[in-house]
Amino acid sequence: MTTPSRLRIAGGTVYDPANGVDGAVQDVCIEGDRIVAELPAGVPRLDVRGMVVMPGGVDIHAHVAGSSVNHARRLLPEEHAADPVPAPPLADGAPARSGTGGTVPSTFATGYRYAGLGYTTAMEAAVAPLAARHAHAELDDTPIIDSGFYVLLGNDDYLLRQIAAGETARARDYAGWLLGVTRAYAIKIVNPGGVTVWKGGGRNVSGLDDVVGSSAVTPRKILETLAGAANGLALPHPVHIHCNNLGQPGNSATTLESMRALAGRRAHFTHLQFHSYGGERGKGWKSAARDVIDYVNGHAELSVDVGQVMFGSATTVTADGPVEHLLYASSGRKWVNVDIELETGCGIVPYAYREQAAVAALQWAVGLELFLLAKDPWRVVLSTDHPNGGTFLSYPELIRLLMDRAYRDERLKAVNQKLLAGSALLDGLAREYTLGEIAIVTRAGPARLLGLPQKGHLGPGADADVTVYAPDADRAKMFAAPRYVIKGGTVVVQDGQLRRASAGARLAVRPDYDVAVKKDVKRFFDDYATVAFENYGAEP
């Protein structure tokens, strides 16, 4: 079968929560690269009776391309050697490419594996503006999936100067300029102020009101300024926040304070699991998932992704340099640190989460608590912060944990219980996600939070990104191997095999801003930067 320009996906059980469809048997019609309401009789049909039909998956937060990811790849030859990816036998189109996998796969393998999982869109969550050109080149070499990236702000010296000077409007215009010139999709904040302190010879910030250089600059002020900028620039996705104190016991206080600081404003808090711990530094850990998710449940302006920890290999890769230094010091593993001029940092430590390790077990439980206590799945969506909490290949296993209480309880018994006292999971959370809710947390929800009206649903006009699963009581099996994946109208996975690899599109914004800011930024570049203002960014 070649890919027809018209296709009726006939007779499947459809989960399209954005359009209120929850397990109805109906056809999905595709014309070209779009979903249409109806097609004439006689067009090619894909008979999917008895199968489950959902929009293509949308990953709101993963580390898949760019400078930091490539530093991680270079650090992991042993993983790549152990996980070869021969070129898939494609039916037609551009020749397939080989590659390697592991926790940080090569670019072609990344595209193939996402598509093989039924995902058709993925957002790279942290790109230093200085390396934007690099990130685009890697995404160009990542087939099938539509993709974009979030550009790192909040530790950049130009921005901090504007905050120190009370130049909120100029900070907003700067963010608008930077998003456009780097062809980014959203603003990402990582450990606001903390990376700057680390680069300046300190260790980190400890809370929202620590001073960062100038007394007018604090993590709180950085959050407020950039949340305001994102909303003022009318970006489709609000500011995407990795809070201070990631991975520290007791950090839920900082997380809640960050949320309160932005009360009433749209904001997305990422990998919330890593920020939902009780206890105290040096005195032990416990879950604070309930406190944090209760707040999220009560504030419709907030959204989060969970950042679930999954047992097995991971690679921690983040702009949060100081956190990785701590992890290096405590684990003794390989460690990369790259301080990035005038902007941000980068730290990498390969890692493994073991069931028998008390903290890893707590992290696993905290993530599940967040999922299971969440009231609104549209605002609490699925991620493992790939490859930090586990790779995207572990999503099917995570879905099984959410959908299958008996399985979850059995797994819970096998993990280290030492730090689980007080965890809601131990009290027996009975909830089981439905297929409709899985469709929300893996596609409809992320698409809505990203402000992508053409993604995450199957209504007329939507991108023809469709995934068809053969039902299986073992949900991990079911979600690991879709029978069909259609991306932009092209059947890429057919009978469970990757058969085509079309190019993906780039998702980027170009906000309006007062261009007067460029002159001021150029002056700053002339004074301090080592790259010409004219050579900065990623414009073709």
Place this chain on the structure above:
Amino acid sequence: MSAAARTVEHATCLGCGCACDDITVVVQRGRLTEAKRACALGTAWFGDGQVPDVVRIRGRAGTLERALSEATRLLREAKRPLVYLAGDISCEVQRDAVAIADRLKGAIDSLAGTAAPGVLAAQRRGRAGATLGELRQRADLVVFWGVDPDARYPRYSARYAVDPVGLAVPAGRRSRRVIAVDVGDARGPAAADGRVAIPPDAELDALGAMRAQVQGRTVAPDGPFGTAIALVHEMTKARYVALVADAEPGPTPSDPDRAEALIALAQALNDPTRCALSTLRGGGNRSGADAVLTWQTGFPFAVDFGRGYPTYRPHAGAAERLAGGEVDAALVIGAPATLPDSIARGLGGVATIAIGPRASAAGWKPVVAVDTGVAGIHEGGTAFRMDDVPLPLRPAFGGEDVRSAASTVRALRERLEGAA
């Protein structure tokens, strides 16, 4: 060709890994007459912009069409083909070249192989580093470990680590202290504020003693490493240390464990203070080859697609394969003049295709040679600075003047990917 002068600003020089992007290039009557702000090395790299435009097949002039057909035939018939990424090509060309190696199930290597000890050490241990601009902003102590950057990286001091004003070093050079570590004949810069001499055969032990000291295991200050220990005391007290070492091979081979010892010291120094190791890399966009190979295959150099997927053969790279007679056809993409001797020598006994700047002048007599322009002078694209910062290339000449490596390699790729 217009007689009026043409000026291109913010051009990026690939003469060394500094990739200075502040060059103003002037072209008059078809010749590059000036590269403002370029150092001597850069001026030589830009030259006058004249490159030969020859297509040669078995020593005789031919058409591009025939050259590509012959190249396709040779590569398809080869059982153990090698693709080699030489210098002066863009990342875009490197990406196509890796696709060719993948298609051929061949081996691929690059100039990055010359810095293999450092790459391998960083794969074992990681690294503590920074982009060059961060050294500019922060470093209050700069330690040149057995290298004077003025020789092979002439503007390194002026643009990055030493002279310029930075956010945390407001008086530039006067805000910093510079130490030269002389390891035998490998001497640090003459204009240093302090000097430490270490005999080459004691270098590893000295680095080990320094690291032990940083980790709190006190080393006798009056023992054989007294000066090194005094230096590491100073490093510990600085706010941000730039430790600068040359990753390219020097006149005498260094200990293969040296790179790892430098990394280990730099990492350890991040406990009491901040430290970044700056490893100097050569030009021609070799760092780009390392990055492209890494993202497309998972490995930075010495990759073999022979099994239908990438495997890593860091101790059986191009030089070893050629020397061992394990290559029956080679595709060299980039400037032959940038090849290390070991590679150029080995190519002499193999059927080769050379595509790149001055390919027709290659000393090893390629079977097929196609001259192209130089990335950054005649064609655009992306190149990586030695610290992995990507930069756009701004060619001084228009695309119509000189055959591009990008279009030539793309055309070869398309032929190889087409039906046999």
